[in-house]
Structures are given as C-alpha cells and as structure tokens.
Amino acid sequence: MSSLNYLIVGIIPGILCIAAFFLISLITPYTKRSKTALLQERTAYNPNGVENVKFKRLLRETTNGGFEHTSAERYVSIIIPAMNEEERLPIMLEECLAYLTKRAEESDEFTFEIIVVDDGSTDETSKIAFSFSKDLKKGELYVLKLPQNVGKGGAVRYGVLCARGEIILFADADGATKFSDFGKLETALRDLSSDGEYFECDAPALALGSRAHLEKESTAKRSIFRTILMKGFHIVVWIFTVRTVKDTQCGFKMFTRGAAATLFPKMHIERWAFDVELLYLAEKAKMPIAEVAVQWKEVDGSKITPVLSWIQMGRDIFLIWFRYSFRIWEADDLIQY
Numbered sequence: 001m002s003s004l005n006y007l008i009v010g011i012i013p014g015i016l017c018i019a020a021f022f023l024i025s026l027i028t029p030y031t032k033r034s035k036t037a038l039l040q041e042r043t044a045y046n047p048n049g050v051e052n053v054k055f056k057r058l059l060r061e062t063t064n065g066g067f068e069h070t071s072a073e074r075y076v077s078i079i080i081p082a083m084n085e086e087e088r089l090p091i092m093l094e095e096c097l098a099y100l101t102k103r104a105e106e107s108d109e110f111t112f113e114i115i116v117v118d119d120g121s122t123d124e125t126s127k128i129a130f131s132f133s134k135d136l137k138k139g140e141l142y143v144l145k146l147p148q149n150v151g152k153g154g155a156v157r158y159g160v161l162c163a164r165g166e167i168i169l170f171a172d173a174d175g176a177t178k179f180s181d182f183g184k185l186e187t188a189l190r191d192l193s194s195d196g197e198y199f200e201c202d203a204p205a206l207a208l209g210s211r212a213h214l215e216k217e218s219t220a221k222r223s224i225f226r227t228i229l230m231k232g233f234h235i236v237v238w239i240f241t242v243r244t245v246k247d248t249q250c251g252f253k254m255f256t257r258g259a260a261a262t263l264f265p266k267m268h269i270e271r272w273a274f275d276v277e278l279l280y281l282a283e284k285a286k287m288p289i290a291e292v293a294v295q296w297k298e299v300d301g302s303k304i305t306p307v308l309s310w311i312q313m314g315r316d317i318f319l320i321w322f323r324y325s326f327r328i329w330e331a332d333d334l335i336q337y
Contacts (some may be wrong), residue, residue: 045143072257078114080096088174117155177295206279
C-alpha cells in the first residue's frame with residue numbers, strides 16, 4: 001500500500017468523526033443566552049400566593065454592553081437545586097441551618113442566605129422548603145420556584161443569578177456531603193482570593209468538594225458495570241475537557257462572586273454535565289482552583305439513571321469540546337487571570 005493510500009485511510013475516519021460531531025451538534029438543542037434572561041427580575045415563592053419579595057440580581061449591564069457583578073449584601077449564598085425532594089431536603093436543610101446559624105451566632109460578619117430552587121417539582125418540595133423560613137430571620141431562606149423542570153444545571157444557574165453573597169456555594173439537596181465541610185472549602189477559597197490580609201470576592205477563584213480520596217472504597221461497593229462507566233466517564237472528561245480536577249461531579253462547589261459572575265452567564269449545559277462545562281471555562285480563564293477532600297455518603301433516591309444519564313453526560317462532554325473548539329459557543333472574552 002502506497003503512502004498516499006495510508007494517508008487516505010487515516011484521513012477518512014477523521015472526516016467521518018468530525019461530520020458525526022457536526023450532526024450530533026445540529027440535532028442537539030441548547031438554550032441560547034440573552035441579556036434579558038440573564039437580567040430577568042424574579043420573585044420568591046410564597047405558598048399563600050403573595051409573591052412580593054424580589055430577588056437581587058448577580059449581574060448588571062455595563063455601559064459597553066457587557067456584564068459586571070453587583071455588590072454583595074451577604075457573606076455567603078447557598079444554592080440548593082431540588083426536584084421532588086420533599087423527603088431528603090428537610091434532613092439536608094436541618095444540617096445546613098445548624099451549621100450556618102451557629103456560625104452566624106459566633107460572628108456578626110457571617111451573614112447568609114439559602115436559596116432553594118424548586119426545579120419543576122410535582123410534590124411538596126416548595127412548601128416544605130418555605131416552612132423552614134418561618135424560624136429564621138428575614139432574608140435567610142427563600143424559595144425560587146421554576147414553572148417547569150430545566151435540569152440541575154439550569155436550576156443552579158437560576159439560583160446563582162439571584163445570589164447576594166461574596167461567596168456562592170451550591171450543594172445537593174440529598175445531603176450526601178457533610179455540610180460542616182463548608183469550612184474546608186471556605187478556607188481554601190479565601191487562601192486563593194486573599195492579598196495576604198483581606199478576602200477579595202471580586203477575584204475569581206473556585207473551591208471544589210472532592211470524593212477522589214474515596215474512590216477505592218466506592219469502587220469496591222459498585223458493580224463492575226458501574227465501575228467501567230465511571231472510569232470511562234473520567235477518561236472522556238480528561239481527554240476532552242477538564243484536566244486539573246479529579247472529581248468534577250461532586251455537588252458541593254464554592255465560587256467567589258467574581259468567578260460566578262464570569263462563569264454562569266457563559267454556561268449552556270443545564271443537566272448533569274453542567275459542572276464539567278463550568279470547570280472547562282474556569283480552566284480556559286486560568287482561574288485558581290482548589291480541590292478539597294470532603295466527607296460523602298451514598299443517599300438513596302438518586303435522580304441519575306445509570307445508563308441513560310451517563311450516555312447523556314458523555315454526549316454533552318463531547319459537545320462542550322466540539323462547540324467551543326469550533327466556536328459555536330464563544331469563550332474568547334473570558335478574562336485571562
């Protein structure tokens with residue numbers, strides 16, 4: 001076989017792969033971001049129907065047509081996405097509030113808000129979440145009720161765009177991560193965003209909860225099939241998107257206000273792989289990232305369907321790489337820090 005034939009044999013599969021990516025990209029819809037949507041004013045849920053509490057906005061438009069973040073009004077905002085979580089959410093909120101109220105009692109500077117984002121639930125998630133606000137100070141817990149399910153990533157994004165905190169953390173409603181590990185992420189984030197004396201919430205940085213240290217233990221408990229899926233997922237993530245983070249999927253991630261205002265307006269993926277896109281963008285922007293080991297336990301009631309969800313995540317990871325590489329999605333205006 002001549003060298004020309006070898007060249008043709010090598011080129012044809014590559015062309016077919018790119019053509020397949022274009023086809024998948026064309027038939028896979030995604031939400032196009034608009035200034036109107038990013039700056040939309042939202043109101044907090046009230047079971048009595050009197051929804052007169054307006055959320056603050058993370059972003060405001062600049063004179064040149066871009067965005068900047070608004071001034072923080074709390075030290076920390078906790079975003080909890082929840083879809084049909086009437087059973088697991090109360091346990092998580094009790095642990096979360098025990099930690100936050102204790103910190104608030106110890107320091108007047110530790111002010112917090114919790115935003116539970118009801119992602120189109122058909123049960124009593126919103127009412128149960130709202131009931132926790134009755135024993136709190138005004139503004140410490142609000143419920144943002146979405147009219148329809150948009151996916152975990154979309155719910156987190158909606159909540160972040162309403163956040164008032166210098167620090168913004170999103171945490172899963174299942175309570176799988178021990179909430180007291182908040183302090184570990186907080187310390188790591190402040191170390192990344194400090195001039196040696198003062199914490200700078202404008203400086204972009206991320207602190208991520210990680211279960212990578214538990215991999216051997218969790219592998220022993222999983223089936224061989226699920227272990228293969230997990231290993232394959234990690235390999236695909238490393239090849240196509242994120243290379244500096246071992247555990248991209250832990251639902252316990254903390255951002256400075258500056259980082260959140262830069263990353264979340266750019267986010268397109270609204271379901272399970274949204275974490276990967278956020279971290280991909282953070283790496284492109286060269287934001288400092290700390291991965292912090294946290295305590296984690298398996299909690300019954302997961303919304304992930306083992307095969308279908310992994311296929312969907314795999315497709316989305318390929319699309320993140322493809323669409324940014326071929327400039328279908330733009331990230332060139334991310335500030336290089």
